[in-house]
Amino acid sequence: MKKTYKLLMAFCLLICGTGCNSFLDENPVSAPSNENFWQSEKDGNAAVASMYALLRQALNNGLFHYAHGDLPTDIFSTDRDIGGAGDFNQIQEGNWSIAVPAAETGREMMRNRRFDYFYNAIVQANTCIANLPKIPAASFDSNYETSIRHFLGEAYFCRAFAYFYMSRVWGGVPIVSDDMGNTLDMANYPRATAEAVLDKALADALLAKQYLGWDNVSTVDKTVRANKGAVLALLAHIYAWESDYANCENAAKELMNSNYYSFASRNNYTDIFKGNSTEGIFEIAQNSANEAALSMIGFYTLKTPYLTTNTGVSLWPLDTLTLRQTLFDNPQDLRVRNGFAFFDSADPVCLKYRNLTYSTNSTVSVPLFMSNIIVFRLSDIALLLAEAYAYQGNYNGAKDLLNRIRGLAGLNATQATNDQLFEAVINERGKELFLEGHRFYDLVRLAKIKGVYRFGSGGSTKITASEFNRGKYYWPIDPLLIANNPLFAQTPYWSSEMQ
Structure with a gap:
């Protein structure tokens, strides 16, 4: 799977746009490792911008998120x-094994595998870490030490x-060398174990925590750039995900106790998804005209009068049994x-993604969806902390946080017993984070713990207990990847299932 990184970068930026407000309007470009590029604060900012643009491309590709x-x-x-x-x-x-011809690279199944x-x-992050x-220092208009640490x-x-x-999607994936240059070549990399990938993610996150402060380098872009809260x-x-709920509690409590974020009013609930709300922690920027997605989640879940180009039913119809009985029974x-x-x-x-505009030429009106992908927000972390409390037997702490979220929605306190509390928190997450990529x-986690x-509704079961x-909850990797790298082994459950 050898590709020239510069060409990939150009392609990805063409797909996902330039970015958010003043930050990604820097027109992020490939950040080569040669000395001619890394000359100024603006160069560093553009290189960092590219990472976020590429994450956006990954999460949007095939509506991946x-x-x-x-x-x-x-x-x-x-x-x-x-x-x-x-x-x-x-x-x-859950039919993730269907055959897709190698030439059909645009197929959603291939993209999602x-x-x-x-x-x-x-690789862009590796390039930044090596070259920032x-x-x-003299090229920085801002404080060099603060800015360079934040970039890193x-x-x-x-x-x-x-x-x-x-790691959540596939379990084990390749861990590429930290010193990899600006050529993406995974030909010699096997899939690491799921545990090794999580260890790598954890080690990098702990390093990020050492470098990042609460205040971002840009208040305008505060939710689409990482800070200590993110x-x-x-x-x-x-x-x-590792069921290490003691450390989950510590991280979530540190965030909650910072008082850096505040809950948004549920009277203006959908405003959260325009982006940069008071409870937004980390978001993928899509809320300006040059970021708007042509085929975003709203295209599939809205209809007239919220999406005037769809006068029929929703393309992705919601399950009414889950909606009105399992989740929103009040x-x-x-x-x-x-x-x-x-x-x-x-x-x-669902109206969370109704923030859109229309680009019109002489014959066609095209909807442009401008809702950010809300990756982490305060309600998510509050309920994750409640989950950690419930797992560890701190039932009063779990109920307090669960009832706080319920109270924001105008609901009475939970009636769940202590042994029902973990599932009750997961259920509340289903309500609060409905159609936000968490379910x-x-x-x-509910199945593991x-x-x-609950991977189905009524009599339908997408993933049985057996x-x-x-391991069916891990996805297969596309056979095209295996064809290009014989060191790649198929995800165990799917090794005998692929068509």
Whole structure:
């Protein structure tokens, strides 16, 4: 899988746009390791910007963030086909082994089985870590020591984030050399173990924590650039995924106790998804005209009058049983009243991604979706802390945080007993973080910890207990990757399942 990194960078930036406000408007470009590039603070900023642009490309490619985090869950029913051409219906049903011809690289199934997109960001982070210290201090308009440390912290964060994200999807993936230059060549890399990948993500996140402060280098771009809050949120999620809930508690408490973030009003609930809300911790920037996505989650989940180009039903119909009985059984929930339309109909619509505009030429009106991908926000971390408390038997602490989130939504205190509390927290995460790319990973933790398997609705089961215990919750890698690198072994569950 040898590719010229400069060409890949140009391609990725063409796909995902230039970026966010003043930061990514620097027109990030490939950051070569030669001495002619690393000459100024602006060069460093452009190189750092490229990492975020490449993460955006990875999470948007094939709607990766939502295709992995939401589609294969009880939010969508196997009884209701997912529309809009492509492989999304197979993805939501858990049929991840279908054959895709090697030439059809644009197919959603192939895109969602490929991890190489994330390595573009990893190699860019490696390049930044190796070369940022070479920039002359005299070239900085800001404080050199503060800015260079923050740049380096962002690089370690982005690399940690990419490894962690891949580890949740595939388990074991290659760990590339930290000193890899500006050529992406994984031909000699096997897949590392899932444990080794998580260890790498954790080590990088801890390094990022040493470098990053609370105040970002830019207040305008505060949620789309990593700071200490972003790395603490990442650490809390890494520890929770490892079932290390003592350290998850420590990271989440440090973030919560900082009082750096505050909960947004549920009366204006959908404003969170425009980006840069008071509770936003880390987001993928898409809320300006030059970042807006043509085929974002809103394209598949909205309909008229919120998406005027779709006068029919939602392309991704929500499972009404899960929606109205498992999750939102109280219609007075402010997240229902302000976050959904047509809630009691056969085709309810989530309004989180209705922030869009239209680009119109003489014949066609094209919707441009301008909602940020909200990766981490305060409610997420509060409920993750409640999860850590419930796991460790601190039931009063878990209930206090759970009821705080419920109170924001206008709901009464939980009636869950102590032995029901862990699942109750996961259930509340399903309400609060509905269609935000968390549900699948939350259900994996629930299955691991409590042996409760909720990958379906009614009589449909996308991952049975037996399949889960054999590792079906990890994705296969696309056969094209294996063809290009014989050292790659297929994900164990899928080794006999691939078509």
